[in-house]
Amino acid sequence: MRKNYGPAYAMPVALWISVFFVVPISIIFLYSFLEKGLYGGVVWNFSLDAYRALSNSTFLKVALITIVLSIAATIITLLLALPTAYFIARSAYKNFLLFLVIIPFWTNFLIRIYAWIAILGNNGFLNNFLISTGITHTYTQFLYNPFAVVIVLVYTYLPFALLPLYSTIEKFDFSLIEAARDLGATKSQSIFRVLLPNIKTGITTAILFTFIPAFGQYAVPQLVGGRNSFMLGNIIARELTITRNWPLSSSISMVLTLITTIGVLLFLRLNRSAGMNIKNEKKK
Amino acid sequence: MKGSQVSIDGVSKSFGDFQVLKNVNIEIKKGEFFSLLGPSGCGKTTLLRIIAGFEDPSDGDILLDDASILSLPSNKRHVNTVFQSYALFPHLSVFENVAFPLRLKKLDRRAINARVEDYLQLVKLDDQKTKLPAQLSGGQKQRVAIARALINEPSVLLLDEPLSALDAKLRQHMLLELDAIHDKIGITFLYVTHDQEEAISVSDRLAVMNDGEVLQVGSPSEIYETPADIFVATFIGENNFFSGTIVSVDQSSAVIETKECGRIHAFMDKHVTTGDRVTLAVRPEKLRITKDRPEKCDSGLNCVGGVVDEIIYTGFLSKYFVSVRSGVVLRVFKQHVNYFTEESSIAFGDKIHVWWDVGDGFIVEANAS
Numbered sequence: 001m002r003k004n005y006g007p008a009y010a011m012p013v014a015l016w017i018s019v020f021f022v023v024p025i026s027i028i029f030l031y032s033f034l035e036k037g038l039y040g041g042v043v044w045n046f047s048l049d050a051y052r053a054l055s056n057s058t059f060l061k062v063a064l065i066t067i068v069l070s071i072a073a074t075i076i077t078l079l080l081a082l083p084t085a086y087f088i089a090r091s092a093y094k095n096f097l098l099f100l101v102i103i104p105f106w107t108n109f110l111i112r113i114y115a116w117i118a119i120l121g122n123n124g125f126l127n128n129f130l131i132s133t134g135i136t137h138t139y140t141q142f143l144y145n146p147f148a149v150v151i152v153l154v155y156t157y158l159p160f161a162l163l164p165l166y167s168t169i170e171k172f173d174f175s176l177i178e179a180a181r182d183l184g185a186t187k188s189q190s191i192f193r194v195l196l197p198n199i200k201t202g203i204t205t206a207i208l209f210t211f212i213p214a215f216g217q218y219a220v221p222q223l224v225g226g227r228n229s230f231m232l233g234n235i236i237a238r239e240l241t242i243t244r245n246w247p248l249s250s251s252i253s254m255v256l257t258l259i260t261t262i263g264v265l266l267f268l269r270l271n272r273s274a275g276m277n278i279k280n281e282k283k284k
Numbered sequence: 285m286k287g288s289q290v291s292i293d294g295v296s297k298s299f300g301d302f303q304v305l306k307n308v309n310i311e312i313k314k315g316e317f318f319s320l321l322g323p324s325g326c327g328k329t330t331l332l333r334i335i336a337g338f339e340d341p342s343d344g345d346i347l348l349d350d351a352s353i354l355s356l357p358s359n360k361r362h363v364n365t366v367f368q369s370y371a372l373f374p375h376l377s378v379f380e381n382v383a384f385p386l387r388l389k390k391l392d393r394r395a396i397n398a399r400v401e402d403y404l405q406l407v408k409l410d411d412q413k414t415k416l417p418a419q420l421s422g423g424q425k426q427r428v429a430i431a432r433a434l435i436n437e438p439s440v441l442l443l444d445e446p447l448s449a450l451d452a453k454l455r456q457h458m459l460l461e462l463d464a465i466h467d468k469i470g471i472t473f474l475y476v477t478h479d480q481e482e483a484i485s486v487s488d489r490l491a492v493m494n495d496g497e498v499l500q501v502g503s504p505s506e507i508y509e510t511p512a513d514i515f516v517a518t519f520i521g522e523n524n525f526f527s528g529t530i531v532s533v534d535q536s537s538a539v540i541e542t543k544e545c546g547r548i549h550a551f552m553d554k555h556v557t558t559g560d561r562v563t564l565a566v567r568p569e570k571l572r573i574t575k576d577r578p579e580k581c582d583s584g585l586n587c588v589g590g591v592v593d594e595i596i597y598t599g600f601l602s603k604y605f606v607s608v609r610s611g612v613v614l615r616v617f618k619q620h621v622n623y624f625t626e627e628s629s630i631a632f633g634d635k636i637h638v639w640w641d642v643g644d645g646f647i648v649e650a651n652a653s
Binding site: 173175176178179180181182183184185186189193194197198200 | 365
């Protein structure tokens with residue numbers, strides 16, 4: 001009998017993940033149950049202070065804003081990415097168009113956020129354009145509010161939603177759309193009843209690839225957000241570097257991880273049970 | 285034309301510089317099993333897609349029950365298609381696939397269930413309704429596709445090479461079943477195929493197409509016995525061709541001087557005069573092969589002497605390849621009747637006579653001199 005070396009092949013990844021993911025998150029988990037040191041760091045005494053501090057209303061407000069902004073960004077990203085991915089998959093120039101989607105990755109992420117400041121700023125391209133064409137007469141405040149955060153989040157995660165959607169739509173058998181039209185479906189019925197159910201895995205992946213990183217964002221709200229659009233990532237950074245309350249930043253990190261995990265599991269569960277319902281209905 | 289169910293009226297179609305259909309005119313009668321037969325790339329599938337509404341013709345019109353349907357989108361046309369690849373919805377069960385058109389119409393639950401059950405019974409799939417398409421065999425998928433296309437009760441069912449993905453045995457079986465379904469529900473079937481045997485065995489009438497043109501429209505026997513030209517004669521069944529010049533004509537028959545076999549008598553199926561260059565086709569099964577020269581060789585029969593070059597035994601018939609002159613080989617098919625007959629004793633290398641009735645040759649091409 002041939003030996004199965006599969007587990008051995010997986011060792012490098014297993015090691016990598018243990019060292020760079022499991023160990024750090026365990027440290028954060030541990031720190032969140034310790035007392036804060038006077039000048040940063042931790043004192044090795046068990047304490048729930050860091051979790052008690054979370055009941056404070058500012059924190060809850062930030063948590064809520066984070067959830068709302070990430071969900072808004074995810075929905076807008078998906079609505080933009082779906083038709084775009086469809087167009088690319090159906091285009092004769094798909095390789096070139098995919099290449100265009102990937103080009104922004106050649107530039108540093110932070111620089112691309114600064115580019116958005118140059119576009120949306122009071123003396124930026126957009127304001128200058130609106131004033132010079134006479135559409136507006138004074139500067140409009142585009143930056144430093146939740147909208148700016150959502151716009152830049154959408155910009156950031158659009159390629160991550162586009163690629164999985166593209167790969168499922170590209171594999172989709174378009175004669176099914178013809179079949180649906182032939183059987184009496186209007187254009188939109190053929191999209192909703194045939195295309196979307198068949199590219200569900202791509203949609204799920206796109207949602208996860210947008211929502212999870214958006215939820216933990218730090219740089220975008222830091223640079224283009226205002227006081228009322230700070231997200232959990234910003235609070236974590238502030239507690240770690242300015243207030244130097246390590247246990248608190250750890251406990252917020254744990255909550256963030258927990259919310260993400262629960263959210264994702266719930267989403268996947270809903271997704272699957274929707275599929276199961278269809279099957280059960282058929283059995284009747 | 286009035287009274288036809290489908291009128292294909294001067295339809296042309298080009299993709300860029302390539303002309304796929306050239307002024308196609310076909311009238312299909314109500315309730316007919318009509319086939320479009322031709323080699324791949326002849327434009328038959330494009331024609332079907334134009335009728336279904338997936339392509340627009342560059343020129344011409346399509347009438348369904350005497351009204352043009354070109355301006356209607358495919359979901360508004362009273363025709364349904366059985367696709368070559370079946371195009372079943374992979375996320376829906378057999379039942380839901382068949383129910384799909386009815387759900388779009390928002391019929392009530394009971395009506396849907398009853399009708400889907402009826403049509404699943406028609407295609408003998410009532411015990412498979414909870415399965416997903418991926419769990420079905422090719423033949424079963426085909427049945428689902430047929431039931432789904434029929435459930436809207438279309439005026440015309442379009443079938444795009446529906447059997448091409450099935451193996452030979454199953455194809456025969458499904459063909460008979462399609463014929464039975466056609467007899468039962470009585471609507472018009474428009475069947476696209478490149479398989480001449482399929483087309484001939486089930487169609488009421490068929491159109492033979494090549495290079496975007498309709499070469500001949502007729503019943504299977506008309507097309508087989510009186511092919512319009514060499515292409516039709518070659519594409520459907522097998523043939524022996526003789527080309528030569530007319531040397532004399534009388535009221536109903538002509539004498540052709542051929543370089544293959546000398547003088548041959550033939551009926552004048554086309555109008556020919558002395559000096560015309562013609563091609564005569566004779567089906568291999570119409571040729572007879574005997575060791576002795578038949579007596580009536582000069583009245584009513586054409587006789588050629590030759591040597592048996594090869595014999596291929598295929599079970600129900602034997603194919604004799606007879607060399608009549610260097611480089612000229614005639615094909616003779618002889619169906620087996622009795623195991624030991626005079627003919628079956630013919631062996632490789634035997635000197636024999638090939639002969640046929642004057643009426644069995646058919647002039648497929650004539651060019652005036």
